[in-house]
Every structure is written in C-alpha cells, then in structure tokens.
Amino acid sequence: MKVGLFQMDILKDFDQNFEKTKRAILEASKNELKLLVFPETFLSGYYKSSIKRVSDRLSYYFDQLCFMSREYQIDIYGTFPVKENANLYNCGFYFSEGSCIARYKKIHLIGIMGERDIFSEGKEVVVAESNLIGRVGLAICYDLRFPELFRKISTNSKITIVSAMWPKTRIEHWKTLLKARSIENQCFVIGVNRVGSDKNNVYPGNSLVFDPYGSTILECKDKEGLYFSDIDLSSVEKYRNDFNVLGDRRIFSLQ
Template identity: 30%
Template sequence: MQDMLKTALIQTSLFWEDREANRNMLRQKIKQLDPDTDLVILPEMFTSGFTMTPEAVSEEMNGETLRWIKETAREFDIAITGSVVITEQDRFYNRLLFVHPEGTVEQYDKKHAFSLAGEDEVYDTGNDRLIVVYKGWKICPLICYDLRFPVWSRNTEDYDMLLYVANWPLPRISSWDILLQARAVENLCYCIGVNRVGEDHNGHQYPGHSAVYGVLGEQLAFSEKEETVYVTLDKQKITHYRKKLRFLDDRDDFELL
C-alpha cells in the first residue's frame, strides 16, 4: 500500500487494424518510461483503433496481445491497462484489461456501446463494473462512451480513481473535457482520461486532450500532442477533502436494474 501513485498516460496515434505494429510501437514507449512508474494507461482499442470490423483484429483471451501485456508488465514491474477487441463464443467485446506486474489479469467489458458508430451492432456489452485494488488504490476503469453516463460511474465503492480509456474524436472533444472534470468533482476522486491522437482509417481526427483532474476538479495534466504524460497522485488529498467536505455522505442510494 502506498500513498503516492505515479501514472503514465500514453497518448499516441495508432496503426489501423495492425496489432503487431501497435504492440511494437507501444513497447518502445513503455521501454522509455521513467523507472519509478507504477501504472501505464493506454487508449481504447490500442491494438487496432476504433474499428467496427472486429473479426479483422479480435483475439481470444489467451492470445498474443494479453501475453504481450503480461510479459511487458512483468519485465518493467508496472501495471498496464487499456482496451482491446476480444472474442468469446463467437461474440466480440471491447474489453479493458488491467494487468498487474506479477501477471494477474482483471477485465471489464464496455457497458455503453457507441450506437452512433454502430458499436452496439457488432459488439456485446458487459453488465458488471470492475474495481481494481492496486498498491492500496481502488481504481474504477471504464471505456470512452461510458463517460457520458454518470450513474454508471457513480462512486458507490469509495474508489480513489476513475479511469477512462478512449478514442474520442475532435467534433465532440469539448464534451470530453467537461465530463472528465465533472466526474472528478461529483465523485470526489481523481479522474484520468487517456485519448488517442491522429487520424484513423475512416478519416476521424483525434485531438488527444488526455487529462488528469483532482478531487476538486483542478486540472493536473493536459496534452494535445503525441506524448507520454506523467502525473503522481496523492491519496492523502482524497482523504483530506472527503473528511473536510463529506459530500459523498449525502449521495443518493440507488440500484441499477
């Protein structure tokens, strides 16, 4: 258990539907990380880009990408998270993988499929939220479109960090900025969003805007270019403001049906 957690947000362009090229590129970026990094966060569908042809890039859970993540996490003694396209029983999932340094794997299937792009027509969705415990931090990892749904993100487990991986395009980037900050404020937690940059095969532009917000909504990091952004989070700040403000004591009780 540790009070300080050093995170690395890898904001990068992606090779379209080329798993090997993306893994090789990301390995080079991870290899260059500061050695005291605790957690590496990759974008949504980091081996392919946001594709609606999952059959072209999908892998089973015992596939090459998960093996690559586990080997990389173990080699550099870091946790790695991001989402990839997974197939199970002839179904496709936009699945976030959280891999601990020793190789333990936790998973979350995107709850809210992005119907505007037809994601709901080709990907199955999950119904269970994931709370990861890593080095004493409780982390709630979610995926892109989930950001628009505050009830799904609501802090009912007293987590310390909300984490969103995304392929969020330029036309709606102001919504990304606003909602990341709002999720931090309403949940009295750190909120991290990792987006990609560049242009995909369909001509969609991605402007980055990967960012980290503190418990009061203060912006701790922000980027619009291809780079790795480092932020060290301090759990004592969460404890301080939750004791001082006690907003979460007044949250509404509810059940998701």
C-alpha cells in the same frame, strides 16, 4: 505516485501499434511510473480487419503485457477486442505484477457510431485491486456520459481511469465530463484519448488528469507521446473527510 498517459496514433498495422506500446512501457519504467494507461482499442482501433486479427492473437499480447507488468513493476490498462463464445466485447484489461487482475467489458456502446454492430454490451461494474496502487475504477470512452457508473465505481476507489477514442467534434464534452466526474465523486480521474485519424473521425488527444477538487493537474495536446504526472491518493481521503459530499447523498430509483 507517478502515473502515465500514452497518446498514440492507432494505425491499421497492429504490429506497429504493439511496437509503440512496448516502447512506451519501457519509457514509463525508466521514469518510475506506477501506472500507464493506453487509449481505447490501442492495438486494433476500429479497423474491422485489425479487430479480427488482434482478437485471434489475444493470448500473445496478453502474455507479453503480463510479462512487462512484472518485469517493469508497472500497472497497465488498455482495451482489446475479445471473443467469448459468439460475442465480441470491447474489454479493458488491467495488468499488474505479472497477471491480469481485472477485466471490464464496456457497458455503454454508442449507437450512432455503429458500435453495437461490432461489440456486445458488458454488464458488470469493475474495480481493479492492485497491490501497487490500491483500488482503481475502470471505464471506457462513452461510459463517461453516464455518471451513475462513476458513482458506483467511486464508492470503492480513489482513482478512475478512462481509456478512450473521443473525436475532435465533441472534445469539449470530453474535457467537461472528465472534470465533472472528478468533482462529483471527489476522486482522481485519468482520461487517455488517441490522436490521429481514421476514415470517420479526427482524434485530438487532449488526455487529462483531474484531482479530487476538479483541478487540472495534467493536460496533453494533440501529439503522440508519453505524458506523466504525480498524484497523491491520500488527498482523496482527506478531501472526502473535510467535505463529505458522498456521505450526504441519497439513493432513489428513476422509472
């Protein structure tokens, strides 16, 4: 099965960002990809004016991505700012076969970067159930530092996708944590990071795909573009049967 990672420079102009998105989906279709993952807040970035405009126009983007997922028979994942009542969430949307089949509100918000000043915290762990791929665990950026979330996801899926905006200053953490999550949970982990910069950070890409053994099967550099790789989900079940780490775990509470 072919999966795609679209590293993009997220501009202040959200319409330009969406044009990039549509071109990436078309290119992914031509290459017969089954899944395409975008970076965190791939239309708005963390530009406050864009966050408001994108959240106001969410139904338009929602309808367009639903249509493209059906038209091109490809699953699509990325995050948007979403208003619900008085709250704004950083929400991952998983599109498949013409509809949004799962929504994941980011649980872990990074305090030192002021994310809580913009978004509210989600509460629910989410695994998408796709007819094209199967069960897919959903995560967003800073979630990567909290292994208990990934352990919960992995009990119900063979692949976890992480949509991120991870800065260059901590890029070695990004690489190490993605690999660790794949080894711990014996699953595929796909991490898609943005490129470019904003007023606060430089983003170096370095999107990655790890297999259940923790081996790197795709590593991107720092250029915008579509990257893709073949993955064999049957290898997850085989490895888990051969070396049953998850069966040996013990559950306990930390106070």
